Amino acid sequence: MKNLNLNILVTGGTGFLGSYIASELESMGFENIYLLSRSKPDTLKFNHISCDLSKASDVKEVFSAHQFDVVFHTAAKAGVWGREEDFISINFEGTKNLLASSKEYGVKQFIYTSTPSVVFDRDSIINGNEDLPYPESFLTFYAKSKALAEKEVLKANQLGFQTAALRPHLIWGNGDNHIVPRIIERYRNNKVRQIGNGENLVDVIHVKNAAHAHILVFKKMIEDANYGGRAYFIGQLKPVNLWSFIKSILELKFKKVKLRKIPAGLAYMIGTVSEKIYNFFSLKGEPMMTRFVSLQLSKSHYFSHQRAIDDFGYKEVISTEEGLKELKSFVDSL
Numbered sequence: 001m002k003n004l005n006l007n008i009l010v011t012g013g014t015g016f017l018g019s020y021i022a023s024e025l026e027s028m029g030f031e032n033i034y035l036l037s038r039s040k041p042d043t044l045k046f047n048h049i050s051c052d053l054s055k056a057s058d059v060k061e062v063f064s065a066h067q068f069d070v071v072f073h074t075a076a077k078a079g080v081w082g083r084e085e086d087f088i089s090i091n092f093e094g095t096k097n098l099l100a101s102s103k104e105y106g107v108k109q110f111i112y113t114s115t116p117s118v119v120f121d122r123d124s125i126i127n128g129n130e131d132l133p134y135p136e137s138f139l140t141f142y143a144k145s146k147a148l149a150e151k152e153v154l155k156a157n158q159l160g161f162q163t164a165a166l167r168p169h170l171i172w173g174n175g176d177n178h179i180v181p182r183i184i185e186r187y188r189n190n191k192v193r194q195i196g197n198g199e200n201l202v203d204v205i206h207v208k209n210a211a212h213a214h215i216l217v218f219k220k221m222i223e224d225a226n227y228g229g230r231a232y233f234i235g236q237l238k239p240v241n242l243w244s245f246i247k248s249i250l251e252l253k254f255k256k257v258k259l260r261k262i263p264a265g266l267a268y269m270i271g272t273v274s275e276k277i278y279n280f281f282s283l284k285g286e287p288m289m290t291r292f293v294s295l296q297l298s299k300s301h302y303f304s305h306q307r308a309i310d311d312f313g314y315k316e317v318i319s320t321e322e323g324l325k326e327l328k329s330f331v332d333s334l
Helices: 016-027 056-065 084-104 141-155 179-188 207-223 242-250 264-281 291-298 306-312 320-332
Strands: 008-011 033-037 047-050 070-073 109-113 125-128 162-168 193-195 230-234 260-262 301-303
Touching: 008 016, 016 033, 016 207, 056 084, 070 084, 070 207, 084 109, 084 141, 109 141, 109 207, 141 162, 141 230, 162 207, 179 242, 179 320, 193 264, 193 291, 207 230, 207 306, 230 306, 242 320, 260 264, 264 291
Parallel strands: 008 033, 008 070, 033 047, 070 109, 109 162, 125 301, 162 230, 193 260
Antiparallel strands: none
16 A cells, blocks of 8 residues: 555554554554554553443543544443443444544544444344344344444444444354354353254354454445445355354364253253343342344354445455464464
């Protein structure tokens, strides 16, 4: 790229995906990279900004002190359980605050990390595309808050302020602080159960591919001032059999992996009852099973990536097989 003097902000930049985006930007020659998060890690080679995105005044103060040209917004409160107001304040209000300050202080490109959960209802999705509607109701406050935020991002697109939303599905790879460690820990404690018949296909995406897709959208925006305002599903070249993929990860750590099975209908019923108990008694923590988790683990949900291929040349930079080989050293450390 010609102009390497751009000031780039990566929200959630100290997190899993954000750190990979920052590293790829650095490898391209960008020097003015700022990572925003609530707290600063002990060691960090990039500029860091501490900020609570849910507070509009704090966000405005950051943007008034720094002249950002580009924003990669990866920060979010993730999870399948929790208070609605927490998800809304961070994921929805936080995104609105970022959009408002970005437009006010001259940001030109705004790339948002969304999720396929914004279109997941209760049925399997087979090779779905971006024409899928948002559901009338959501099974998690996370999905609801991300859908509300995504709508704001896409609506904000205009000449001079380009926006796009990427929907990576089940991001994994070295440094993962959620999916892989959780699978390993739950299996170690005999808490992993196969939900359903084990034949469901799902999209997953290696973190290197997810980060690269964000960079490709950024490049497209720089090249074409009229481009923006669209959402994209991104994933590995092909969907994986979910339970075979989970076993492949477990086999990097354990010998003779065996999983007990639970019928999908029973898991959904357990999730329904668990949610009611947790809500009624205001219990802390997270239910072992929820309706959303039971469906995510038993239904197929994978998507066409053709729009991303056509619009900005999306492709894998690392295959699923290569990613699993690379993951071995990381899993050994868990």
